[in-house]
Amino acid sequence: MPRKTMIEAIRDAMDVSMGKDDNVVVFGEDVGYFGGVFRCTQGLQQKYGVTRCFDAPISELGIVGAALGMAAYGLRPCVEVQFADYVYPAYDQIVSEAARIRYRSNGEFTCPMVIRMPTGGGIFGGQTHSQSPEALFTHVSGLKVVVPSNPHDAKGLLIASIEDPDPVIFLEPKRLYNGPFDGHHDRPVTPWSKHPLGEVPDGHYSTPLGKAEIRRQGADVTILAYGTMVYVAEAAAEETGIDAEIIDLRTLLPLDLDAIVASVRKTGRCVVVHEATLTSGFGAELAALVQQHCFYELEAPIARVTGWDTPYPHAQEWDYFPGPARVGQALRETMEA
């Protein structure tokens, strides 16, 4: 099976979708001729023409608002916001409009659209190239929120998102674009060509939204993770020797609660990890759900390892990023509790 980077897998997903359905259009800043600042749309304009894949003015609200109008017409726009850190000008269009069109019009109008945005830190991106704003979207009724962690899922989940009848926020951990990253910034990075999840089938397939995947079977503690933190969790389990079960949530909304509950009921312990800041982060929702559904099986307090409640710093990157040492520490404490 061909191996691809996450960038190639994402591009492949759009290519397959555009080839299959004339209604799929792709646009955003630098997305057309240049093929995107991360190369995710390279060659699409050449292949499908300027009216299917094109450059947009630098206006996030314009991109999302126009896409919404297109979706209402019957197209399936898959648009890009260059960095998740720059989605805020479009927030009104996403929250007040895209998320609610179906509900407020009782299905007269719908919004089948995907908003792709590179997310996450670990790249010395500083304050405006590192944020993980997923909790700002999981709090919004009517949206779906997806975060892939590997090329295989990225393609399958993006195809599923484009085909989904509802608006999907598709967060791409840019730290994972070229290879998995476990938080060991001092070691050379392995490319996806050396990783089994870099195997990406050709042609059309889809990975269902709302389904988590167990990345590592374990008996002692459940780690709930997504995006880059899946690999950090794997490294932490490896290094501490703790037999952790690692669940890659893949879709945050709707959430695969059944998979989470089944695992925590088995292990009796739970550590939630994400890059985003702690307070009111998505981890709070996860901890509350686990507490509610697994209260009698829990043998330790639910731990959360997250970014600190500060803007994402530049020089202090590795003091901020929740790496394997911090996750490992939380695993030990949870086992000892």
Added chain:
Amino acid sequence: MPQKNVLSLHVPEPEVRPGGTPDFSNVPIPKAGSVPRPEVDVDPRAIRDLAYSIIRVLNREGEAVGPWAGTLTDEELLEGLRHMMTLRSFDARMQTAQRQGKTSFYMQHMGEEAVSCAFRRALLPGDMNFPTYRQAGLLIAGGYPMVDMMNQIYSNERDPLKGRQLPVMYASKEHGFFSISGNLTTQYIQAVGWAMASAIRNDTKIAVGWVGDGATAESDFHAALVFASTYKAPVVLNIVNNQWAISTFQGIARGGSGTFAARGLGFGIPALRVDGNDYLAVHAVAKWAAERARRNLGPTLIEHVTYRVGAHSTSDDPSAYRPKEESAAWPLGDPVLRLKNHLIVRGLWSEERHKQTEAEILDTVIAAQKEAESHGTLHAGGKPSARDMFEGVYAEMPPHLRRQRQQAGV
């Protein structure tokens, strides 16, 4: 030593406040028929002065004059008058229904009836409006059932939107009326996107965006103009300048600095100003802009100059911020009276027929109201089901909503 000037902040104020004498002497009103009618494929740079004038057809004597006259047949004009009268009657009944506690909220169109009613006539089936909350004339003139509008206002068991939306936030795909949102100006850029989609699919349909004077200050307005211009989208972008954004006069949105229409010029979009109380002029301009869009010549920006005669909404009291007599002093008059006079001058109408029609319309509106009320009002009678609250958030109900619906016991 150089002298330092002390700076001061400029905060625009309307000419008059409550207690003052209304004064519109600073609003230049050109003579009817004085503005030329360019070809639709005109170079936008050649008609920049149209953004600073006002296209008018009906003169003081009630005659239709000038190059923009003659776009409607006698029959269409008579029907247009009926549409405006119907909207006014509908407004009055719903305003009262709100005062009677049958609904929580209503917003009238008083004085602005010509804008949406006349514009609607320039559209074809399949075209899509992206209206604000003050363009119900698009529905009335488009033949949308009045009972359904009332059902929506009453949030009753027949409410097409299942009680989920505030009154007057209608939605009808079939009638080319996009779902209204409470968030101002969001629909303006959506109209552009819809038009781009029509162009991408080599369709023949056009889109129409609507915004008020105050809401032009939202960033979505700017985004819409950029996108419309960049992609030459087949869209007509309307600004309804009724002088007031709730209590805020149009100068706070920086009207008066030029015109709202003139904002299109910087984007290379042809911009026209029209007498919004002149049914014939609104239609002529709408037709011109729609034709431009249909011929793939790109977007047009239209400023409809009018006056918000009524309160902003049933929650508003305009006497707190503007003179009570101000609407009577508005130099462009009343759209219903002006069309009525025109038809009388033409021998097509009479005071007697007007009174008779008014009574007929009132009967129709009352009959519709009775029917709607038989299906319930906000606090009495039939209601949408509580189960409906959980439906339609997504195409398929996800597990967490199923759990919540169960928990709610519905």
